Structure formats: structure tokens, C-alpha cells
Amino acid sequence: MTRIKDITNLLENLAPLRYQESYDNAGLQTGDAQAEVKGVLLTLDCTEEVIEEALQKGCNFIVAHHPVIFKGLKQLTGGNYVERTILKAIRNDVAIYASHTNLDNVVHGVNTRIAEKLELQQQRILVNKPQTLMQLVAFVPVESTEEVLQALHTAGAGNIGEYSNCSFQVRGKGRFQPSEKANPTIGEPGKPEEVQENRIEVIFPANLQSRVMAALQKAHPYEEVAHYLYGLENQNQEVGIGIIGELAEEMAEATFLAYLKEKMQLQGLRYTTIGDKRIKRVAVCGGAGSFLIKDAIQQGADALVTGDVKYHEFFDAESQLMIADIGHYESEVFTKEIFYDAISKKFSNFAVLISEVNTNPVRYTF
Ligand SMILES: [Zn+2]
Structure with missing residues (x-):
């Protein structure tokens, strides 16, 4: 049996709520x-229409990008959508889950999907999210070092880019005096x-803090584990907003506009000329x-593809890059x-269906 929690855990491994x-x-x-x-x-x-679709298709769990409850609700009387x-x-026992800006902020989220549609190469995050990495320093008896490190790695500590199980250690002398009650x-x-101990150091994503600390406490032989926990200012290559990359071949403005329309399946778009x-x-x-x-201009982008651009913001392009507003719905x-x-990669014991409702409240006429 699969519980709602099993799916939300999976989605939060991909895009931690933190x-x-x-x-x-x-x-x-x-x-x-x-x-x-x-x-x-x-x-x-x-939307109500999506709930209706779920009921008709026998689904009791809806996963959405935008949270339907976004501002505080003061009553539930049916006064608005x-x-x-x-x-x-609630009446129909349908659970609703939203993976929103957390999915915008992870490297395999919303923006990588757009970059893949546009077949961008050498992709990287445009603006890294600060303070998403931590460091743990712990003091471990020499003979327990391997076991503790293994436990920390299993909990997700010590991954740096393409390298896993990364740690640093140095040997020293630990001194302590237990109380009469210890x-x-x-x-x-x-x-x-006095004991020979290793000082071990690992870094890990901040969302794993409780898992890593639990692993340390469990694997470490001491009653009181001497350790330091630091928040780091290092850039995390996996967490941040926007993606920047390069087209396989450079394109003239008109060619790029046609390319965008085709790849993102657009009826039209608004843009600034270069x-x-x-x-x-x-x-x-x-x-x-x-x-x-x-940020896009600073990093040498020739175009920024996004949605919801306001009139005065188009002026900020300063002719240095093309702002292409393809629409909020179309971009996501x-x-x-x-x-x-x-x-669907993880579970096969129930239907996973893509909604057929076009929830875009914006319609076009030309
Ligand atoms: Zn959105």
C-alpha cells in the first residue's frame, strides 16, 4: 500500500520544502x-474543475505546482474559487499537495525543464540560493571513525558536485572528565x-540537518557527542533560481522567436528587440x-525567457538582451x-495521470 506521505517524501527529496x-x-x-x-x-x-477531473478518474491525490491556499483563509464558506x-x-476526501518555489529553486526543477525544452547546453543555475550548505565537525574515537563516517554518508553528507563520500579528518587528543552521574x-x-580521537569534517545540504545529526548520534559511541555545526556561505551548485545555458548555434532574433514558439508550444509572446x-x-x-x-545581463545572457513581465520592466532590458515573456502558464x-x-519511476501500483484541464485563466485573441 502506498500512502500520501510516501509520495510527498519522494517529492520533497527532489524539492525540499526548506x-x-x-x-x-x-x-x-x-x-x-x-x-x-x-x-x-x-x-x-x-481548481474546482481539476478536483472534478480527479473524482471522475478515481484519483484521491492532486499534486500541483501552485498552492491553491496561498494567502491565509479566514473562512470556508465558498465565497471564492x-x-x-x-x-x-475536503468533502470528497481528495488530498492536495503543492511543490512551488521549492521546485523553482532546485537544479532538477522547473527551470531545468525549460532549459531542456530549449536544448540549452552547459546549463548552470543563474542565481544560487544563499545559506543552503552546512558543515559538521565531530570528534570521534579512532576505532569508531569509519562507522561514524559511513553513517554520515548514508544520511547524505559528503557529496560535493560529482564527488561522494567526501570528508576530512585529523588526529588529536581528546580530554574529558565524566561527572559522577555520567x-x-x-x-x-x-x-x-584522555583518548586518541579524530576530528572529522563533512559538508551537507541544510535540508538534511536533522537526518545527519540523527545519524551522528546513533553511530557515535559516546553519551555526549562533541561536535560543531556551522552554516556555510559557500555556493551550492544545486540550489538557486533560474538556469543559464547556451544554444547549440547562435540565432538571429527572428529565428530565435520562431524557435521559442515551436519548443514551448506558444501561440504568441511579448519581447524586446535586440x-x-x-x-x-x-x-x-x-x-x-x-x-x-x-543578473541575466550581468552573466552575459542575450535573452531572458520568462513570464509576467510588466511594461516598465521591459525597459530594464536596455537593448542589452531580449526579454521574452512567453506567459506564466506556458512557461510552467x-x-x-x-x-x-x-x-511513475518509483511507483507502479496506482494510476499517475496528467490533468487534461487547461487551467490557464488567460485567453488570447489576435
Ligand atoms: Zn508559477
Whole structure:
């Protein structure tokens, strides 16, 4: 039997909730995490129509990118679409989960999916999220060092880029005096003791803190584990917003616009012109990414592909890069594929369906 919790754990391994922005509300919005999953429906937005679709298709779990509960709810009387959606979900025992800015902020999330659609090469994160790495320093008796390091690595510590099981150690002398009430592994209560110990150091992503600390406590032989825990300012290559990469061949403006329309399946888009300049380096950000215009220019992007750009923000391009506003929905609709790939790879005992409802509230006429 698969529980809702099993799927949310999987999604949070991919996009830890800790990486969501402070204004966000990602996570389980309705439902019981312990309930059995009968079927999963994947969507960009959770609306009443999507709940109806879930019911018709026998799904009791909806995974969305945008949280339907985003601001605080003061009543649930059905006065607006958010309240009606939540009421309908609760009445029908449908759980709703949102993976939002946390999925924007991880390297295999929303923006990599756009970069893949555009076949960008040499992809990297445009702006790294600060303070997402930590360091643990622990003092371990020499003979227990291997066991403790193994436990820390199993918990996810010591991965740096393409390198795993990374650590540093140096030997020294540990001194301590247990109290009369202590129950020391080495030495006797009330007597000073000296032991050969290794100082071991590992780094790990901040979202693994509780798992890594639990592994240390469990594997370490001492009653009180001497350790230091630090937050690091080092850049984490795996966490941050936007992706920048390069097209296989540089393109003239008109060619790039046609390319964007084809690859992102667009009816149209709004853009700033760069005249005769050609486009090679491209930055992308799903949803509303105009806050990245300056970073994209600084990093030499010839174009920024995003959504929700306001009139005055288009001026910030300063003719240095093309701002291509492809629409919020159009830039993120492929997020459903990320959920699909992650869930269907791991589970096969229930249906995983991509919603067929077009939840885009914006329509076009030309
Ligand atoms: Zn969005």
C-alpha cells in the first residue's frame, strides 16, 4: 500500500520544502498524509474543475505546482474559487499537495525543464540560493571513525558536485572528565580521561540537518557527542533560481522567436528587440522572473525567457538582451512532466495521470 506521505517524501527529496521562498505555502494543503493513494492527478493549478477531473478518474491525490491556499483563509464558506476548491476537496476526501518555489529553486526543477525544452547546453543555475550548505565537525574515537563516517554518508553528507563520500579528518587528543552521574563509554565517572580521537569534517545540504545529526548520534559511541555545526556561505551548485545555458548555434532574433514558439508550444509572446545582435546565451525562469533581468545581463545572457513581465520592466532590458515573456502558464505547464517522471519511476501500483484541464485563466485573441 502506498500512502500520501510516501509520495510527498519522494517529492520533497527532489524539492525540499526548506527551499521554498518565505512568502510561499508549499506542502500538503488538504488531506491525510497517512491515507492510501488510489490515483494521482498532476496539474499546474488546482481548481474546482481539476478536483472534478480527479473524482471522475478515481484519483484521491492532486499534486500541483501552485498552492491553491496561498494567502491565509479566514473562512470556508465558498465565497471564492479558493474556498470552493478546498471545500470540494475536503468533502470528497481528495488530498492536495503543492511543490512551488521549492521546485523553482532546485537544479532538477522547473527551470531545468525549460532549459531542456530549449536544448540549452552547459546549463548552470543563474542565481544560487544563499545559506543552503552546512558543515559538521565531530570528534570521534579512532576505532569508531569509519562507522561514524559511513553513517554520515548514508544520511547524505559528503557529496560535493560529482564527488561522494567526501570528508576530512585529523588526529588529536581528546580530554574529558565524566561527572559522577555520567555513564561513559570510555573512562570512569569522576576521573579525568584522555583518548586518541579524530576530528572529522563533512559538508551537507541544510535540508538534511536533522537526518545527519540523527545519524551522528546513533553511530557515535559516546553519551555526549562533541561536535560543531556551522552554516556555510559557500555556493551550492544545486540550489538557486533560474538556469543559464547556451544554444547549440547562435540565432538571429527572428529565428530565435520562431524557435521559442515551436519548443514551448506558444501561440504568441511579448519581447524586446535586440536588433541585429545574435542570440547564443539564454537565461530562463518559469513563472514571474523579471527580478532576474539584471543578473541575466550581468552573466552575459542575450535573452531572458520568462513570464509576467510588466511594461516598465521591459525597459530594464536596455537593448542589452531580449526579454521574452512567453506567459506564466506556458512557461510552467511542463512542470506536470517533472511530477510524472518522479512518481511513475518509483511507483507502479496506482494510476499517475496528467490533468487534461487547461487551467490557464488567460485567453488570447489576435
Ligand atoms: Zn508559477
